[in-house]
Amino acid sequence: MPRFIVTGNYTSSSMKAMVENPSDREAAAGAIVEAAGGTLESFYLTTGDSDFVIHVDINDVTSLLAGLIAVGASGSVSNLKTQRAFTSAEFEAMQRKAGQIAGAYKAPGS
Numbered sequence: 001m002p003r004f005i006v007t008g009n010y011t012s013s014s015m016k017a018m019v020e021n022p023s024d025r026e027a028a029a030g031a032i033v034e035a036a037g038g039t040l041e042s043f044y045l046t047t048g049d050s051d052f053v054i055h056v057d058i059n060d061v062t063s064l065l066a067g068l069i070a071v072g073a074s075g076s077v078s079n080l081k082t083q084r085a086f087t088s089a090e091f092e093a094m095q096r097k098a099g100q101i102a103g104a105y106k107a108p109g110s
Contacts, residue, residue: 001059003055010076026043033054
């Protein structure tokens, strides 16, 4: 099943609400991912440019993006970014396939 990494930031109004009424944000993330047809594999709060990172397994990326649009529209998060993630085994298979098809490419000037 395809894997995606999603990062984002909480808005100041979300942070205010979390201070006033702490809640399980992993459960909230899991609910939206499940509603989109995926599985939340991990959820972490992070330092640096993003406040959180989640690892999602889902077959339909358009459903994942629809869920993220819904979350973004709520005004609770910003700066959402989604990346497809590949295992080492998948990358090794890509390298093998690249070797098989490399001869079809002709560099400029060749």
